[in-house]
Amino acid sequence: MAAARRFVILGGGTAGWMAAALIAHRCRELAVSVTLVESPEIGIIGVGEGSTPQLKVFFDELGIAEREWMPACHATYKTGIRFAGWSDAPGFESYFHPFQSALDGHTAPAFYFHTRARRTGRDVVAHPDRFFLAARLAEARLGPVPGENFPFDLGYGYHFDATLVGQFLAAHATEKLGVHHVPRRVSGTRRDAAGGIAALVLEGGEEIAGDFFIDASGFRASLIGEALGEPFESFAGNLFNNAAVALPGARDAGATSCETVSTALSSGWAWRIPLTDRTGNGYVYSTDFLSPDVAETELRRHLGLLDADIPARHLSMRVGQVRRSWVGNCLAIGLAQGFIEPLEATALHIVHATLSGWLEALLADGFGPSHRDQFNAAIHARYEGIRDYIVCHYRMNRRDGEYWRANAANDHLSDNLKSLMTCWFRGGELDEEVARLGIDRYYAPLSWHCLFAGYGQFPDAARLRPPEADLPLADMAKIDRFIAGCALNFPAHDDLLARLEEA
Numbered sequence: 001m002a003a004a005r006r007f008v009i010l011g012g013g014t015a016g017w018m019a020a021a022l023i024a025h026r027c028r029e030l031a032v033s034v035t036l037v038e039s040p041e042i043g044i045i046g047v048g049e050g051s052t053p054q055l056k057v058f059f060d061e062l063g064i065a066e067r068e069w070m071p072a073c074h075a076t077y078k079t080g081i082r083f084a085g086w087s088d089a090p091g092f093e094s095y096f097h098p099f100q101s102a103l104d105g106h107t108a109p110a111f112y113f114h115t116r117a118r119r120t121g122r123d124v125v126a127h128p129d130r131f132f133l134a135a136r137l138a139e140a141r142l143g144p145v146p147g148e149n150f151p152f153d154l155g156y157g158y159h160f161d162a163t164l165v166g167q168f169l170a171a172h173a174t175e176k177l178g179v180h181h182v183p184r185r186v187s188g189t190r191r192d193a194a195g196g197i198a199a200l201v202l203e204g205g206e207e208i209a210g211d212f213f214i215d216a217s218g219f220r221a222s223l224i225g226e227a228l229g230e231p232f233e234s235f236a237g238n239l240f241n242n243a244a245v246a247l248p249g250a251r252d253a254g255a256t257s258c259e260t261v262s263t264a265l266s267s268g269w270a271w272r273i274p275l276t277d278r279t280g281n282g283y284v285y286s287t288d289f290l291s292p293d294v295a296e297t298e299l300r301r302h303l304g305l306l307d308a309d310i311p312a313r314h315l316s317m318r319v320g321q322v323r324r325s326w327v328g329n330c331l332a333i334g335l336a337q338g339f340i341e342p343l344e345a346t347a348l349h350i351v352h353a354t355l356s357g358w359l360e361a362l363l364a365d366g367f368g369p370s371h372r373d374q375f376n377a378a379i380h381a382r383y384e385g386i387r388d389y390i391v392c393h394y395r396m397n398r399r400d401g402e403y404w405r406a407n408a409a410n411d412h413l414s415d416n417l418k419s420l421m422t423c424w425f426r427g428g429e430l431d432e433e434v435a436r437l438g439i440d441r442y443y444a445p446l447s448w449h450c451l452f453a454g455y456g457q458f459p460d461a462a463r464l465r466p467p468e469a470d471l472p473l474a475d476m477a478k479i480d481r482f483i484a485g486c487a488l489n490f491p492a493h494d495d496l497l498a499r500l501e502e503a
């Protein structure tokens, strides 16, 4: 048998434990050891309560059923994100960005046709909420797992307590997958002759030697940045937010919601995330426009918690990405690798995509580096692809105020984003443009359509004319009936959550 490969992970936040579990699982038939070192005194960031559907792919691969992890992490289902107050266009004060599903194939073509007709001056229905089942489920607080007699899967993500997910994964990785846990502080590294990392040096001088090192040390980036000196590319030029304040609240009364709500405030946006035991709240903002104290007061006022005795947590955010994620024998993941602010809750999605791609590349070459450059290029492009989508939210806003005007005027845009905007405003086929640019693997045409249309980026109502009689518009009554009929197959979100507890 070949010599054992030793994987050593620095960091026990969600990213570190996801790495530990996935490496141990994927390499279960190979001779490997996995060790995770973390400092309980330093602790974890402890925010990050929303996911994309990629988290389901992660748990499914590990064979962990929803009934095992969701109740333990106070998790709820998520069908998408509602953006409220980002636009003052009449009728477009809020819109829902749905996770996609096979059923959208029945309504998306009509949505695309209608948005194009409206862009080119026709007064037709073009609000995304009218076209997608996921928006209806969120509105009616229905859970996204249908009854057995409805053979269509819906894409969905989750809301969860980030600290509890970390603890759940830690228990799974150590008890079921044989990961070694070392709760100690790391003070440095010992390097090998080739400039790679030979060992982590613990406070007191002990060493943990390894063959591959994962930097999951959070914003510190202790290995990839401090030890290996890989440059960090900041996104501050077009993503202004660099701070957040979090303030947990009581659980909302009534039926449990299955949407994240992102509400525009004076200099950023507030998240509202429903868990089974509480509501996660916070305000992501730019310190160039707002001081932390004023941000906290604005958030408290927004939540009706001005006088509440709940302590707020203030956080700084390092927004950008390391130039290369895989350097020598080190892979950076999580906040050590990069962060594109949490507007679309993509951080854990990228953690999983990075780990998955890296393991594939590593194992395809028998633990060798021959796919390293290709892997690094793909991950770098993924960050840029997601960044474009987030930047577009700010660039397309239609709100007043210094912060929002600065965002709308910001012309630090990628060529891809410029092409998409040109296509939209000139009445082109946006789905074809997304495909032509090869960026549909980051955000699909449906998401781009929802974003532009959701903010009401159409000619002003006064300039719209009635559609021509022969324009092949969709029958909106039929679409309403289709969505309402599909929705009948989905249980109340609370019933779905209760079933998990009983299972």
Ligand SMILES: Cc1cc2nc3c(=O)[nH]c(=O)nc-3n(C[C@H](O)[C@H](O)[C@H](O)COP(=O)(O)OP(=O)(O)OC[C@H]3O[C@@H](n4cnc5c(N)ncnc54)[C@H](O)[C@@H]3O)c2cc1C
Pocket (backbone or CB within 6 Å): 010, 011, 012, 013, 014, 015, 016, 037, 038, 039, 040, 041, 042, 043, 044, 045, 046, 047, 048, 049, 050, 051, 162, 184, 185, 186, 187, 216, 217, 218, 219, 220, 222, 244, 282, 284, 315, 316, 317, 333, 334, 335, 336, 342, 345, 346, 347, 348, 349
């Ligand atoms: C405001 C905000 C909102 C967010 N919302 C979302 C969201 O909705 N969805 C989403 O997917 N993500 C979100 N994120 C990102 C998410 O929080 C992180 O991606 C996730 O928690 C993973 O963090 P991490 O494990 O990389 O880092 P951390 O949680 O910071 O963990 C770092 C680990 O490294 C250890 N460590 C560091 N230095 C040393 C040392 N010298 N010795 C030993 N141990 C050390 C620490 O003890 C800790 O265990 C959000 C982030 C912020 C800031």
